[in-house]
Amino acid sequence: MYPAMNSNAMQSANPTWVVVGKGAIGLLAACQAQLRQWPVALWLRQPQPIQIDFRQLTQEHSQHHFSSWPVGTPITHIFIAVKAFDVQSCLQQLLPHLSDDAQIVLSHNGMGTLEPARALLSSKQQLWFVSTTHGAYKADKHQLIHSGSGQSVLAAVTAPPKPDSKVQQFVADALGPVTEVDNIEPCLWQKLAINCLINPLTALHNIQNGELAQAKYQPQLKQLLHEVCLVAEAEGYPLHEASCWQLVQQVIEKTAANRSSMLQDRRANRPTELDFISGFVLKQAKKHQLTLPAHACLYQQCQDAGF
Numbered sequence: 001m002y003p004a005m006n007s008n009a010m011q012s013a014n015p016t017w018v019v020v021g022k023g024a025i026g027l028l029a030a031c032q033a034q035l036r037q038w039p040v041a042l043w044l045r046q047p048q049p050i051q052i053d054f055r056q057l058t059q060e061h062s063q064h065h066f067s068s069w070p071v072g073t074p075i076t077h078i079f080i081a082v083k084a085f086d087v088q089s090c091l092q093q094l095l096p097h098l099s100d101d102a103q104i105v106l107s108h109n110g111m112g113t114l115e116p117a118r119a120l121l122s123s124k125q126q127l128w129f130v131s132t133t134h135g136a137y138k139a140d141k142h143q144l145i146h147s148g149s150g151q152s153v154l155a156a157v158t159a160p161p162k163p164d165s166k167v168q169q170f171v172a173d174a175l176g177p178v179t180e181v182d183n184i185e186p187c188l189w190q191k192l193a194i195n196c197l198i199n200p201l202t203a204l205h206n207i208q209n210g211e212l213a214q215a216k217y218q219p220q221l222k223q224l225l226h227e228v229c230l231v232a233e234a235e236g237y238p239l240h241e242a243s244c245w246q247l248v249q250q251v252i253e254k255t256a257a258n259r260s261s262m263l264q265d266r267r268a269n270r271p272t273e274l275d276f277i278s279g280f281v282l283k284q285a286k287k288h289q290l291t292l293p294a295h296a297c298l299y300q301q302c303q304d305a306g307f
């Protein structure tokens, strides 16, 4: 595990990290990295300077100023925490601006973006993925709240032509503590197994996570979990169903008062990541000729509800 770096230990030759967008996780990474002396600039749909009042977990506030990355300068290090459905278009837009040996770090919920992303990049450009349990939200345009302490798992998705320790150091400072693993897939399947139960159900029924503890949801949750475990196993990433069930119960209990990201997106009338969560599970099941009645039914109900 890599702890966050002490700012005194920071070397002067740190590259500027470009963070895409002005969303919650991107700005969380940007503010925390800036607090630890990393140069950070933003890649925005409309280039403009941005001021952020950041409320840290300690309740301390810090003020952050970010400028937009100057178009024309090749990007060597980029952190992309956009919704899963935006990854492909975002990468396509960025491609002409990336250096030949750019380090590209993706972070989002759901699965299904890595193959298409890999296909877009050249063999010298290095793709990474960070899965994080940190929580953040924007109270308004200029206020970012770090709402939940978490940790992150980092893995190289493409084999490194030459290892770049600036990636591990940045992720440790931006979203640490971080554990580096050889393969991100087992971690992503584990997270997906929880998300594909809690996200669509809470969004469909317009309920907080804790309400899923009610007896009436238990048989459906159990069947959804059983089905996703079948798919993970067929994909070569077996999950221990009983441990996952315990984890589901823990998440429901510990985040009882939270609204899942899919519920928040529904309430705000924004597109959801359903296709990269339940949709991905169903797509992989089809590949293995598995039928998943509980997921198929829930996915259809979500679609009928306009997700």
Ligand SMILES: NC(=O)c1ccc[n+]([C@@H]2O[C@H](COP(=O)([O-])OP(=O)(O)OC[C@H]3O[C@@H](n4cnc5c(N)ncnc54)[C@H](OP(=O)(O)O)[C@@H]3O)[C@@H](O)[C@H]2O)c1
Binding pocket: 020, 021, 022, 023, 024, 025, 026, 043, 044, 045, 081, 082, 083, 084, 086, 089, 090, 093, 107, 108, 109, 110, 132, 133, 134, 135, 136, 137, 261, 273
């Ligand atoms: N927030 C959390 O606590 C949390 C925790 C763990 C995981 N996650 C996951 O992390 C991912 C990001 O979540 P988030 O809450 O940070 O989402 P978010 O607030 O919606 O942030 C995404 C940002 O990226 C911007 N964007 C997308 N494509 C872009 C492009 N081509 N150029 C410039 N900007 C672009 C979006 O701009 P527009 O708004 O203009 O589209 C938006 O500002 C999601 O998969 C989420 O499920 C979130």
